[in-house]
Amino acid sequence: MNQDPAVQALLGLLQLARRAREAASVEALGFVVVNETLNLLPYRQAALWSEAGLGRVVAVSGLPQVDPNAPYLQWLGRLCRALAKTREPAALDAATAPAGCGADWAEWLPPHALWLPLSGHGEQLDGGLLLARETPFGEHERATLTELAHAYGHALASFRPREHLGARLKTVLRPGRTQRRVLVGLALASLIPVRLTVLAPAEVASREPFLVRAPLDGVIERFHVRPDQAVQAGSPLFDLDTAALQTRRAVAQRAHDTALEEYRQSAQLAVTDDKGRLKLGQARGELDQRALELRYLSEQLERVQVKAERAGVAVFGDVNDWQGKTVAIGEKVMLLADPAKVELVARMPAAEQILLAPGETVTLYPDASPTEAYDARIVGVSYSAEPTEQGVLAYRVRAEFAAGQPLPRLGLRGTARLSGPWVPFAYYALRRPIAATRQWLGW
Numbered sequence: 001m002n003q004d005p006a007v008q009a010l011l012g013l014l015q016l017a018r019r020a021r022e023a024a025s026v027e028a029l030g031f032v033v034v035n036e037t038l039n040l041l042p043y044r045q046a047a048l049w050s051e052a053g054l055g056r057v058v059a060v061s062g063l064p065q066v067d068p069n070a071p072y073l074q075w076l077g078r079l080c081r082a083l084a085k086t087r088e089p090a091a092l093d094a095a096t097a098p099a100g101c102g103a104d105w106a107e108w109l110p111p112h113a114l115w116l117p118l119s120g121h122g123e124q125l126d127g128g129l130l131l132a133r134e135t136p137f138g139e140h141e142r143a144t145l146t147e148l149a150h151a152y153g154h155a156l157a158s159f160r161p162r163e164h165l166g167a168r169l170k171t172v173l174r175p176g177r178t179q180r181r182v183l184v185g186l187a188l189a190s191l192i193p194v195r196l197t198v199l200a201p202a203e204v205a206s207r208e209p210f211l212v213r214a215p216l217d218g219v220i221e222r223f224h225v226r227p228d229q230a231v232q233a234g235s236p237l238f239d240l241d242t243a244a245l246q247t248r249r250a251v252a253q254r255a256h257d258t259a260l261e262e263y264r265q266s267a268q269l270a271v272t273d274d275k276g277r278l279k280l281g282q283a284r285g286e287l288d289q290r291a292l293e294l295r296y297l298s299e300q301l302e303r304v305q306v307k308a309e310r311a312g313v314a315v316f317g318d319v320n321d322w323q324g325k326t327v328a329i330g331e332k333v334m335l336l337a338d339p340a341k342v343e344l345v346a347r348m349p350a351a352e353q354i355l356l357a358p359g360e361t362v363t364l365y366p367d368a369s370p371t372e373a374y375d376a377r378i379v380g381v382s383y384s385a386e387p388t389e390q391g392v393l394a395y396r397v398r399a400e401f402a403a404g405q406p407l408p409r410l411g412l413r414g415t416a417r418l419s420g421p422w423v424p425f426a427y428y429a430l431r432r433p434i435a436a437t438r439q440w441l442g443w
Helices: 005-021 026-039 071-083 139-157 165-172 177-190 243-269 274-302 425-441
Strands: 045-050 056-060 090-092 112-118 127-133 193-206 210-213 218-223 236-240 305-307 312-315 332-337 342-349 361-366 374-381 393-401 413-424
Touching (some): 071 127, 112 139, 127 139, 177 425, 342 413, 413 425
Antiparallel strands (some): 045 127, 193 342, 218 236, 312 332, 342 393, 361 374
């Protein structure tokens, strides 16, 4: 029993679609497309065009391999490249062929041809199928081939390389309504006001620290307190080595005793001798000088133990780094800080400088407590940048912590977010590239 021709055509269409989906490579798919489509309807020549890369003919009916240098393939490539710009099915002949292809039509193709664009997903063209024969293609055949082209297009799209960002942007920005919408959206987004911010290393420091200095030249012998220890007014902080002073005081004491004895002898002689009265004045002057030296050294010995002049927290480095270190008079040894009087000190890198005004917001994110944050207000910014411990030029930003929140611990370190003026999003995104370009061009 013979099957209905319509049923046979449908079965052939489904079989070709399945064969196309099962193709393991572009070459295998090309063989199915240009050779086995003949089972669905008659034609004499067929060619498969791929848009991958620069575009090329990947398969031709009757040829096991394609030689891109062959004259037939070069002419066919020019024809398919021109037809790919239409993106619509088209019946053509020598008279309607694209410019530059009609003159040689009779040499390479039969009189009538049908171009079918192949697209897998969206509007992107993946390739095209060119069929040629002696008679025109009928409406029924064109409808059948258009349906088959959808299956071929999906199969060809499966071999499409992964799109990179540039290709996706090119598709989105293709001239048309979508492009206008994207451009309008970008323009509006670039005008959205955002807060200009910068991140900077920061530390909680004392607002009114008391500086403890070395009272005289000497060597630190021992500390009575540990770093970050709370002390009361009058508590001993550290001692200087007394060996050298003790020696000098002993010498001064002997010199004073000698001068005192000479003064007594001169006083006895002065009762009966005029020359003795003259020596008495000299002995008195010598005694006063020795007494002054002795008193000075005694006072120096009393100052070797440095005591706290007010209550606070002793802020200094490691004790082992200080013990045995020679210090000069007036040299800073430690700070006495009040835990209730703290401020935030941030170091804003000069390369990321933004305009900061008193009263602007600063938020501290401690390194030790990432889930906590402390708000503060800027009270001052240094006029000149100074090198930090890491050798980076930075501006010193001082901020006062907002009331109504627990004060952070003295010495706490973290990252501060400094908030500047409101600016358009376009300026926020392009600020650093513009600055780098200006430095490079020397504007």
